[in-house]
Amino acid sequence: MxxxxxxxxxxxxxxxxxxxxxxxxxxxxxxxxxxxxxxxxxxxxxxxPPSPTPGPVPAVVSDRQFFHALAISSLITEAEALAAVRTGDIPTALQVVIDALPEPERFPATMLVSGAVEFRRDHLLVEAVRLARGMTVSEVDDLFRLAGGL
Incomplete structure (x- = not known):
């Protein structure tokens, strides 16, 4: 009617x-x-219909989820994602960000990216990557949502 x-x-x-x-x-x-x-x-x-409201942003994702989401989003290659999870190799896009950090911050950042078993959304290195890649806060939130669903 x-x-x-x-x-x-x-x-x-x-x-x-x-x-x-x-x-x-x-x-x-x-x-x-x-x-x-x-x-x-x-x-x-x-x-x-209205756009769906995005779900909550996970505060923490595993290293597998994190690198998988980066590969799906074409921020790193699939080969780099596998190497990061298997052996702790740092993908080129992340290494560029680490290399641009002040000297005292490089080693801790390298240790984190190569050895972390989880990544926190609120970590300062995530913000450094966001700024270096020209990403918005919403894009990083969406990346963590994607990762959380993998």
Missing amino acids: PRYHVVEAGRVVNTILADGPNSLPGALLVLDNGTAEIGWVYDDGVFS
């Missing part, structure tokens, strides 16, 4: 049956064939 959708700020906030009231003060009413739902987006004459 056709319905009117009450749209405010581009979102469906209520639905009224087509044979119900045909006006509400200050609201945009849009007739639909019954597909849109409350919370859907209305833009340029088209209804669409």
